[in-house]
Amino acid sequence: xxxxxxxTLLLLSSTFSLQAASIDKFLSGFSAEKITENVxxxxxxxxxxxxxxxxxxxxxxxxxVETGVVVIDPGSSLDIGDMVLDRIRLITxxxxxxxxxxxxxxxxxxGNQAIVNAYPDIPIYAHPNMINNISEGVGETxxxxxxxxxxxxxxxTKIIAPTHPVDHGDEISLGQRTFKVHHLGISHTSNDIMIxxxxxxxxxxxxxxVIKRVPRLDDGDILGTIAALELMLATTNTYFVPGHGHSxxxxxxxxxxxxxxxxxxxxxTLYEDDLSDFEMKDLVIEKMDKFVDWYGFDLEIxxxxxxxYLQIESADF
Ligand SMILES: [Zn+2]
Numbered sequence: 123x124x125x126x127x128x129x130t131l132l133l134l135s136s137t138f139s140l141q142a143a144s145i146d147k148f149l150s151g152f153s154a155e156k157i158t159e160n161v162x163x164x165x166x167x168x169x170x171x172x173x174x175x176x177x178x179x180x181x182x183x184x185x186x187v188e189t190g191v192v193v194i195d196p197g198s199s200l201d202i203g204d205m206v207l208d209r210i211r212l213i214t215x216x217x218x219x220x221x222x223x224x225x226x227x228x229x230x231x232x233g234n235q236a237i238v239n240a241y242p243d244i245p246i247y248a249h250p251n252m253i254n255n256i257s258e259g260v261g262e263t264x265x266x267x268x269x270x271x272x273x274x275x276x277x278x279t280k281i282i283a284p285t286h287p288v289d290h291g292d293e294i295s296l297g298q299r300t301f302k303v304h305h306l307g308i309s310h311t312s313n314d315i316m317i318x319x320x321x322x323x324x325x326x327x328x329x330x331x332v333i334k335r336v337p338r339l340d341d342g343d344i345l346g347t348i349a350a351l352e353l354m355l356a357t358t359n360t361y362f363v364p365g366h367g368h369s370x371x372x373x374x375x376x377x378x379x380x381x382x383x384x385x386x387x388x389x390x391t392l393y394e395d396d397l398s399d400f401e402m403k404d405l406v407i408e409k410m411d412k413f414v415d416w417y418g419f420d421l422e423i424x425x426x427x428x429x430x431y432l433q434i435e436s437a438d439f
Contacts, residue, residue, distance in 0.1 A: 145176040145201050145275055152178070154209040157361050157369050160186045161324050164209055168335055168367050169417055171198065171229060173273040180229045182206045183326060183363055185319065187297025190219030194317060194326050195365075196233035198268055199276035203236025217241060220296050223248040223284050224328030224365065225314040226255050227341075228264025234282040247294060248284030249305055251313035256283040288315060308343040309350040310365075316354060323360040327351075331378040333367025335417035339429045344386050351379050384409050389430045399431040 154162040163183045171177040177198040184206070185192045191210055196203040210218065218241045223231040225248075234246055261281035268276050288294065290305040302318040310329040317326040329337070330350045337347070354362070355375045363369045364378075388409045392402040406427050413419060 141275065141277075142201075148174070148176055149178060149201065149205040152205065152209075154184070154213065155369075157183075157363065158322055158324060161319070161322050161361065162186075162209070162213065163363055163369050164206060165368055166197070166366070168333075171268055171271040173275060175272075176201065176275040177229060177268050177272045178202050178205075180366060181363060181369070182233065184210055184213075184218075185299070185322070186214050186216065187219075187299045189297040190216045192220045192222065192296050192301065193218055193237055194222045195224050195230040195328075196221065196237055198229040198232045198279075200233065200235050200239075200279040201276075203233030206233060207236055207240060218244060220244055220294075221246040221284075222301065222315070222317055222326075223252060224317070224326065225249070225311045226252045226260050226264075227311065227329065228261065228268055230328070230365070231284075232261075232265065232268070232276065232279050232281065234284075235280050238282050245286040246282070246284040247286045247288045247301075247303075247315075249289065249313035249315050250287040251311075253284050253287055255313065256281070304350070304353060306350050306353060307346050309346040310337065310342040312341070314342075314350070316350065318354075318357065318359065320359075323358070324363065325354050325357065325359045325361070326363045327354065327365065327375070329365035330354075331362070331364040331374055333364050333370070333374055333377070334415075335366055336413070336419050336422045336426065337378065337381070338422070339426050344382055344430050344433060348379060348382050348386070351375050351382075355379065381410070381413055385426060386430055386434075389427055390434050393431060393434050399428045402431075403427055 152164050154164050157163050163181050166178045166180050167175045171179055180195055180197055182197045183194040196206045218237055221237055288303045292303040294301040299321055304316040314328045314330055316328055330347050362374045364374055388406045403424055
């Protein structure tokens, strides 16, 4: 009996160490890209969480200010958060002094743990709805979902919730720099914040914008997302960081607006012509041919049409 237990334990530990080695190897391929002076982004793999990418699909970022480093969305696991810290160390030895989480989706914030392990008392800023939803279990839901999708690549990751609520119009001063928070209500989720750094002409859009992949509409509101993006397009910033996909200029915002407006307008017109969501699918896809090569299009577009259809229908009553 003892031998069987020992063999099982040995097998399990060798499976874990093999898995840990492959996660390390995968993450070693990512470096921090300088977007503009003092602003860095580590662009994750632009796909869904899987065993082969260990769940690293978002864009962790950091901003070097006078007294330290501010981290935005440190990824989906302890390992990814540790990698973010390693990349920061290649740029500066200043301490991390704060974290921002853009919204409740676990691929963006479960990496908080790594930063907090190294800097236990730092504030983690997020929208109050995110803090509330985590207290009601959304962190556990995301942990389980990511464990399943990655075949347990985030084992050992603990849920570290944000500590400091921030809302629309708040301006947080960190190391002499301003972090301005934008939230217009429900957009990609009920709790997205977009973070504007006026001094660096940079906006972190969170998942209100994604590039070369279709946006997930399941937890949000398409008109709210359009309103949030219009607000950012009206600013004079130069650098825009999407939640997934590569950073760039304001074309990122324009392209997402185009995607969402074509989707919304076409579904609305066909809804008014009394077509069902199923009947309109091919007609909507025809209008969206510019986006058919975006990751997840074939798989998601039917569901996106249904979600928009439901939103239009409920607004109609
Ligand atoms: Zn998201």
